[in-house]
Amino acid sequence: MPKQDEQIQRKLEHLFLAEKYYNDESFAGFDQVRLLHDALPELNTSEIDLGVDFLGTKVGAPIYFNAITGGSKQSERFNSELSKLANKFDIPVSSGSMGVYFRIPETAKSFKVLRENNPGGFVIANVSAKADLKKAQRAIQLISANALQIHLNVLQELAMPEGDRDFHWQDNIQEIVNNIDVPVIVKEVGFGLSTKNIHQLEEIGVKNLDISGFGGTDFAEIESARNHELDLTYLDQLSLSTVESLIEAQSSSQETNIFASGGIKTALDVVKALRMGAQSVGISGLALHHLQKYSFTETEEFFETLIVEIKIILAAIGAKNIAEIKKAPIIYDPDLINYAKQRKIN
Numbered sequence: 268m269p270k271q272d273e274q275i276q277r278k279l280e281h282l283f284l285a286e287k288y289y290n291d292e293s294f295a296g297f298d299q300v301r302l303l304h305d306a307l308p309e310l311n312t313s314e315i316d317l318g319v320d321f322l323g324t325k326v327g328a329p330i331y332f333n334a335i336t337g338g339s340k341q342s343e344r345f346n347s348e349l350s351k352l353a354n355k356f357d358i359p360v361s362s363g364s365m366g367v368y369f370r371i372p373e374t375a376k377s378f379k380v381l382r383e384n385n386p387g388g389f390v391i392a393n394v395s396a397k398a399d400l401k402k403a404q405r406a407i408q409l410i411s412a413n414a415l416q417i418h419l420n421v422l423q424e425l426a427m428p429e430g431d432r433d434f435h436w437q438d439n440i441q442e443i444v445n446n447i448d449v450p451v452i453v454k455e456v457g458f459g460l461s462t463k464n465i466h467q468l469e470e471i472g473v474k475n476l477d478i479s480g481f482g483g484t485d486f487a488e489i490e491s492a493r494n495h496e497l498d499l500t501y502l503d504q505l506s507l508s509t510v511e512s513l514i515e516a517q518s519s520s521q522e523t524n525i526f527a528s529g530g531i532k533t534a535l536d537v538v539k540a541l542r543m544g545a546q547s548v549g550i551s552g553l554a555l556h557h558l559q560k561y562s563f564t565e566t567e568e569f570f571e572t573l574i575v576e577i578k579i580i581l582a583a584i585g586a587k588n589i590a591e592i593k594k595a596p597i598i599y600d601p602d603l604i605n606y607a608k609q610r611k612i613n
């Protein structure tokens with residue numbers, strides 16, 4: 268793999284800085300949301316089924332490893348380990364942005380491991396919103412992807428001195444959505460989607476959205492640490508938390524599939540996001556942190572426990588399956604109600 272390439276260097280810095288700024292605490296707003304338990308749930312825990320439909324495929328649990336990386340030897344290791352975990356838990360796994368592969372085809376291997384380690388699993392390709400239809404097709408082909416993610420990352424680009432400055436993306440997204448034969452998910456990268464954005468995307472035919480809100484990995488902070496001229500960390504104050512963005516998504520069309528990510532740290536965060544309308548919940552920073560700080564086996568045990576804890580919480584709220592989570596009473600704190608009122612969302 269070429270060593271001195273700037274794009275590859277940037278991706279390596281992302282991995283390093285994501286760990287440097289990793290916080291065990293979540294700022295995604297889940298502490299502003301309560302679920303109430305059920306003292307008479309009328310179930311046996313052995314009846315609980317965490318299986319869920321993910322874009323037409325039944326998977327083992329309502330979580331997925333969201334986009335992180337690709338392009339270098341280190342990325343290859345993380346993609347290899349993430350795909351082994353995805354295979355073990357029967358959950359979807361996404362590639363990091365495949366832009367580097369279009370420029371440097373020798374980086375293909377760092378992405379292909381996602382499919383090689385997980386031949387029958389649900390694998391998602393990832394491209395930027397400016398990648399054209401041909402590139403989107405090449406990305407899908409390389410890893411025989413079951414779905415395509417297109418990422419929206421305006422705040423991140425603005426925080427990068429070498430970042431894009433032209434954000435005319437909608438025509439390109441529409442072209443891809445109209446011509447690609449796998450489901451397309453449009454996602455943010457940790458700053459959230461507003462009601463306006465959700466409706467804009469719905470209007471151009473996007474049926475699957477990952478609101479990826481603020482509260483975990485913070486690309487304003489990460490890119491500012493790489494930018495030696497300007498500290499633009501404050502741009503993150505313009506973001507919507509994951510919980511706020513899930514409130515915004517309540518005005519989405521019935522046909523739109525909403526996925527949630529951003530600052531997911533615990534099983535309770537997962538269940539709260541599902542209760543707020545997510546079909547499945549994406550995890551990036553938490554998984555990368557474990558793979559960087561601990562061994563593969565320890566990471567595997569961590570996710571095994573997380574999945575057991577999701578089951579325990581379902582028992583506590585009287586839900587035998589993911590659909591029944593919707594019956595759990597939910598309480599928002601006054602700040603969140605105020606947010607919803609000002610945003611004119613019930």
Ligand code: FNR
Pocket residue numbers: 281282285333334335336362363364365393416417418454455456457479480482483484528529530531549550551552553555
């Ligand atoms: C990301 N994320 C990301 N998203 C994307 O669509 N394409 C990408 O290439 C990347 N790259 C990337 C690198 C690293 C190191 C991290 C940690 C994350 C964003 C990711 O998919 C997710 O939207 C956010 O990180 C928010 O989720 P977490 O990290 O708070 O769980």
